[in-house]
Amino acid sequence: MHYIVPGAVNTQPRFSQGRPLLNPLAAKLQTYDVLSDEEIQILEGAVDRTQHFDAGQDLVRVHDQPTYSTALLEGWAARYKVLRNGRRQITGIHVPGDFIDLHSFLLHTMDHGIIALSPCWVVQVPHENLRKITETEPHLTRLLWMSTLVDGAAHREWLVAMGQTSASAHTAHLICELYIRLEAVGAASGYRFKFPMTQAQLGDALGLSAVHVNRSVQELRAMELITWQSGEVVIKDWERLVRVGHFDPTYIHHQREPR
Amino acid sequence: MHYIVPGAVNTQPRFSQGRPLLNPLAAKLQTYDVLSDEEIQILEGAVDRTQHFDAGQDLVRVHDQPTYSTALLEGWAARYKVLRNGRRQITGIHVPGDFIDLHSFLLHTMDHGIIALSPCWVVQVPHENLRKITETEPHLTRLLWMSTLVDGAAHREWLVAMGQTSASAHTAHLICELYIRLEAVGAASGYRFKFPMTQAQLGDALGLSAVHVNRSVQELRAMELITWQSGEVVIKDWERLVRVGHFDPTYIHHQREPR
DNA sequence: CGACATATTGATCGACTTCAAGTGTAGTGG
DNA sequence: CCACTACACTTGAAGTCGATCAATATGTCG
Numbered sequence: 001m002h003y004i005v006p007g008a009v010n011t012q013p014r015f016s017q018g019r020p021l022l023n024p025l026a027a028k029l030q031t032y033d034v035l036s037d038e039e040i041q042i043l044e045g046a047v048d049r050t051q052h053f054d055a056g057q058d059l060v061r062v063h064d065q066p067t068y069s070t071a072l073l074e075g076w077a078a079r080y081k082v083l084r085n086g087r088r089q090i091t092g093i094h095v096p097g098d099f100i101d102l103h104s105f106l107l108h109t110m111d112h113g114i115i116a117l118s119p120c121w122v123v124q125v126p127h128e129n130l131r132k133i134t135e136t137e138p139h140l141t142r143l144l145w146m147s148t149l150v151d152g153a154a155h156r157e158w159l160v161a162m163g164q165t166s167a168s169a170h171t172a173h174l175i176c177e178l179y180i181r182l183e184a185v186g187a188a189s190g191y192r193f194k195f196p197m198t199q200a201q202l203g204d205a206l207g208l209s210a211v212h213v214n215r216s217v218q219e220l221r222a223m224e225l226i227t228w229q230s231g232e233v234v235i236k237d238w239e240r241l242v243r244v245g246h247f248d249p250t251y252i253h254h255q256r257e258p259r
Numbered sequence: 260m261h262y263i264v265p266g267a268v269n270t271q272p273r274f275s276q277g278r279p280l281l282n283p284l285a286a287k288l289q290t291y292d293v294l295s296d297e298e299i300q301i302l303e304g305a306v307d308r309t310q311h312f313d314a315g316q317d318l319v320r321v322h323d324q325p326t327y328s329t330a331l332l333e334g335w336a337a338r339y340k341v342l343r344n345g346r347r348q349i350t351g352i353h354v355p356g357d358f359i360d361l362h363s364f365l366l367h368t369m370d371h372g373i374i375a376l377s378p379c380w381v382v383q384v385p386h387e388n389l390r391k392i393t394e395t396e397p398h399l400t401r402l403l404w405m406s407t408l409v410d411g412a413a414h415r416e417w418l419v420a421m422g423q424t425s426a427s428a429h430t431a432h433l434i435c436e437l438y439i440r441l442e443a444v445g446a447a448s449g450y451r452f453k454f455p456m457t458q459a460q461l462g463d464a465l466g467l468s469a470v471h472v473n474r475s476v477q478e479l480r481a482m483e484l485i486t487w488q489s490g491e492v493v494i495k496d497w498e499r500l501v502r503v504g505h506f507d508p509t510y511i512h513h514q515r516e517p518r
Numbered sequence: 519c520g521a522c523a524t525a526t527t528g529a530t531c532g533a534c535t536t537c538a539a540g541t542g543t544a545g546t547g548g
Numbered sequence: 549c550c551a552c553t554a555c556a557c558t559t560g561a562a563g564t565c566g567a568t569c570a571a572t573a574t575g576t577c578g
Contacts, residue, residue: 046284088423099281155418215566426534468534
């Protein structure tokens with residue numbers, strides 16, 4: 001079982017009894033609860049081949065019935081749905097460590113597609129192996145389940161931001177969310193992070209036109225909350241950005257508790 | 260273009276080896292996969308006390324850390340979040356058979372509240388018992404997990420409707436979703452169902468003002484797609500309502516398959 | 519350098535909000 | 549049975565936010 005360690009993705013040590021985790025997947029689950037060495041091994045043993053995708057490629061297509069689930073080791077990806085009229089909504093953004101289509105293990109048929117927003121390295125985990133984990137590893141199962149629950153929590157938060165807040169607040173909210181999540185897996189620090197999305201893609205995520213995304217971003221810049229140039233976002237005033245975006249990180253559930 | 264006709268969605272009998280299910284909870288899980296009699300007993304054995312709530316009461320409050328999860332036996336409930344500015348977004352609507360805060364089993368802290376939209380009967384399932392199920396009943400565990408995945412799928416669908424479609428399309432979409440879900444648990448048939456929400460509440464779900472909900476509903480009435488009076492909705496033209504609402508029931512995943 | 523994607527700016531339009539008033543309709547008490 | 553109250557629904561008018569269309573920068577990569 002061959003397994004690639006991506007470059008700077010996991011700079012912060014995530015330890016399990018003193019052992020550094022090479023696997024961003026385990027690192028992500030460790031933000032919810034401690035994993036035993038044995039569990040980490042089982043998780044790593046469940047992993048199949050590593051694969052690369054270019055930006056813009058579909059990792060999974062709508063209506064696919066994959067026989068494996070995919071986890072992101074490096075790069076960014078987005079869940080999306082396209083309507084008959086061609087309009088696209090991005091319903092979630094994924095960063096290293098995220099299990100991007102764990103859903104397909106039980107739902108079988110993809111009700112949305114997943115696209116690479118940047119070049120991506122992923123690992124495939126056969127559904128077969130996931131099933132075995134559910135048969136013999138209840139604790140690991142609960143943590144995998146939990147990771148999908150957190151995805152759901154993020155969806156609810158997006159609904160609130162989309163339904164009840166202004167374009168610039170919504171934009172601020174997304175920036176807060178992404179920073180917190182990236183920081184948790186060691187992919188961001190010092191209030192700055194690489195942001196590989198275009199304003200048009202951001203518009204698809206926020207439910208806004210690209211033109212209006214641009215104006216919202218400028219508003220955040222004018223308020224001196226952020227800068228964003230050459231694919232890097234810098235948060236200049238976290239407190240105020242949080243306030244503007246009505247951001248409350250509770251829903252990300254980064255707390256290590258017995259689960 | 261062909262549309263799925265609701266009657267065809269779940270034609271299989273919802274029984275397990277000839278035994279009628281008294282428990283809408285089991286009925287709901289049976290829309291995903293067959294349960295053995297033993298599993299049904301375990302599920303029913305996991306249930307603790309039954310409770311009643313009046314319309315408008317909170318079933319669960321935000322930041323609660325319940326020690327049990329709650330399933331709806333009768334009545335309607337809604338997940339919601341309130342912002343500091345007082346605006347409220349309903350992020351999901353629940354009908355009999357739905358497990359409304361299974362999330363709290365693993366997430367521990369509620370990141371949203373749940374309110375009764377009509378008088379409700381619920382059962383409480385202690386987390387203790389859910390944990391036991393995850394330790395000894397992998398198949399049942401997978402189905403419970405799946406029910407939360409379907410909730411997540413609905414959230415994504417709402418995001419699309421909210422971000423990319425007009426107010427009246429969004430309204431049409433919600434009516435389609437509710438009808439399909441109610442029909443699956445036997446709470447609706449013949450394209451009509453009791454609808455206990457006010458237009459203001461509907462507005463909180465759709466991210467619209469009550470005034471505009473009213474206008475959207477009138478539009479659907481003018482198009483002769485629906486009627487809605489005295490708390491009952493009648494769908495007069497399912498096919499066109501589906502088309503107007505960009506509704507594709509794939510995301511509800513009402514298909515009995517080995518999971 | 520040219521070619522092409524991405525970002526920015528301006529002008530106009532439409533969808534939805536807000537505020538305000540008026541119309542059912544069901545429930546309560548006399 | 550009617551008067552009164554409380555909500556929910558409906559309608560109108562004015563205002564705002566964000567979409568769309570169109571044009572012009574500004575990269576960025578061969």
